[in-house]
Amino acid sequence: MQEKIYGYWLPLNVSTHGEAVDQLINVLHVFMALLFVGWGIFFVYCLIRFRQSANPTAQYEPIHAKPAKYIEIGVIVFEAVLLVGLSMPVWSDFKDALPSESEALTVHVMGEQFAWNVQYPGKDGVFGRKAPQFVTPENLLGLDPDDPNGKDDFNSINNLHIPVGRPILIKLTSKDVIHSFKVPVLRLTQDAIPGQEIPFWFNTTRTGNFDIACAQLCGLGHYRMRGQLHIQSQADFDAWLAEQEVEESDDEFSF
């Protein structure tokens, strides 16, 4: 039987920070539903109880609404708790606690109309220099051909292979227009902005193949700018990596 990844509510979560995101979303929706239903009952009660035929004369004096005041204060307190207790910590963990480059697997991702270019540093673990003037149909990333660090770099279009359980540091940029790197199962969205390199990270909890989407309108092919995230066991990932590196040494310039 095939496992259910996607449905009519939050999809499966495979990231370490995703649990807190889901908790926030679920708590908020329960809160919103309670507030709306409670308020709705009062609203409908008023419409029925005070319809003209049931209540021919309206009351002039304002009705003192103590409960409304308490509910209002309750809403403020609840929002403050969610904000400070849930949202801010998740965000600062996500934004400020970037893993060090030694501990994490670092990958460069460059969006373009309409594909995700994924660059791995190769055996030396160092990325080659990139510059826009070097871009050709054979050199999509614009790697500097004179930079020795770039010789063993390799590129994988629309396929992001990562090992499970290891922090992944992505340096995201764009070649042409704004794209947005979105993986629903990772609970993350990050805009790719030309002229800027934005780092972000995540860690995964299980293996599998999942969709990467573009979340920012980027032109006529926006809807099909789909990538695949391959979360692999360390062994599978190593095997894949070795395969890529062999191909690389066979053909020195196959970007």
Place this chain on the structure above:
Amino acid sequence: MSVAHETHDDHGHHVELPFWRKYVFSTDHKVIGIQYAVTALFFLLFGFTLMMMMRWQLAYPGQPMPLIGTFFSEANMPGGIMVPEFYNQLGAMHGTIMVFLGVVPLAVGGFGNYVLPLQVGAPDMSFPKLNMASYWVFLPGGLIMLASFYAEGGAAQSGWTSYSPLSNTAPAGQTWWLIGMIFLITSSLLGSVNFIVTTIQLRVEGLSFFRLPFFTWAQFVTAFLLLLAFPPLEAAGVMQLMDRVAGSSFFLPSGLVISGQLLDVAGGGNPLLWQHLFWFLAHPEVYVLILPALGIVSEIITVNSRRPLWGYRTLVYSIISLGFLSFIVWAHHMFMTGMGTAMSNFFQTTTMIISIPSVIILTALALSLNGGSIRFPTSMLFALAFIPMFAIGGLTGLPLGLTAADLHLHDTYYVIAHFHYVVAPGTVFALLAGVYHWYPKVTGRKMNEALGKLHFWISLIGINVVFMPMFFVGMAGVSRRLYDQTQYAYGAQVQGLTAMSSWGAWFLGAAQIFFIINFFWSRKNGEKVESDNPWNATTLEWATPTPPPHGNFPEVPKVYRGPYEYSVPGAKSDFSPQHVEEG
């Protein structure tokens, strides 16, 4: 204020103006209001039609559109199948038209122009010629937008937000869009100055600020938002236009490679600058859409529940604080642009704070019903429906305003559902309520109630079938602006919900036929109103003859009390108009 009255009296000896001065280039705020309202209603229908076409592609991706598809050119719909470029044009133009050519002109240009001077007891706006100029700058702006569909490569196709650099490199339609926007913004600025001055200067004797009807307060605050928020977008529009036609690089960084070619521009710009300037307008703009709607709803609810508005002063303070706060929340549209902790914490905090006045307003409206004697004409039904629909729209803003939840929900269908609940069954319902409510003042006849109720109930069901499923589509992770969501596994999973939204939209479209028939039929055949004040209301617009003549009030009224004195104990009737000395 006396100056304007005297000036008017000088001209009071009924000079018959030629047709084109009276109905075309009129300086009468009522004629301008009607011009705005009718133009805006047309644009609302047009913008909605664009969406109904897109909904076919969304429901049945890649299938030829039956019948209608054959009317379009080979470039846009070869064999009746919509191409992605055309889909993007429809999307961008739907947003632009609904916001800038539909809702704002109807809410501010239409209702504001017609009702505000009447409610303050003025013979006209402070600057009638400026008012006329505002409409005649607005109309070309709208026509340029319509004409842009015939530009080379079609209309603007980078979303209503026109993010750079996509919009910088888009076909010629984007240039037309920018020129159109510059016209529309200029028109709004001219209008807003007039509203502010009229409210401050032309109030009749006795009409202190805290005796102004809530509708006028809402328009007054809205005018400040327009005046302060639009100039940055106008500047940004000119800058993007220069980027496109004059070789500047305000929004273009160095080293852009478009389809494999290094772009030959100066570079050094920043695409995020556009977003900041755009959202610095566009968030206050949300309140430009909402505040007039709240004003209309408050008028209609008090009239039909025969009770004073609950917490009038609190409501006024709430909309003033909404106005201020709306200027410091804009970057919550940009949480995913790589924003750090300090910035995002500031903006998510202000976003949570702005929800507080909104909750107060909704509570006050509901409490106004408590203890009333409620009548249910069509206008009241639409006004009542506004409240829970706006509540859904407002509440679902919370997950989007908290950065951690936004990580998942950003730029998904959840966002679309959220803001449409605010503006479609929210604002647009309020505007329809306003049409039913003030129609008798404008024409001397009521709209048909049976057709009105049919229109209301089908619209209420239809609009919820359109937008409710989108929350679930968004929760599943589906991005907005996708030409075909079945490309993604999670999109294919919820494709059924998307098709359901489409059927809801067509059903909703069909319901508007009742409104269109009613609108034109009632003009000649509606039930004639017996008095100048058919709803037994208290505010000054009902103290004029019907329809109000040029100059509005045969005698300058004087105001004796607050705006919502209904069911005052010991009074002669259950309403005590503002201008009648003996309530």
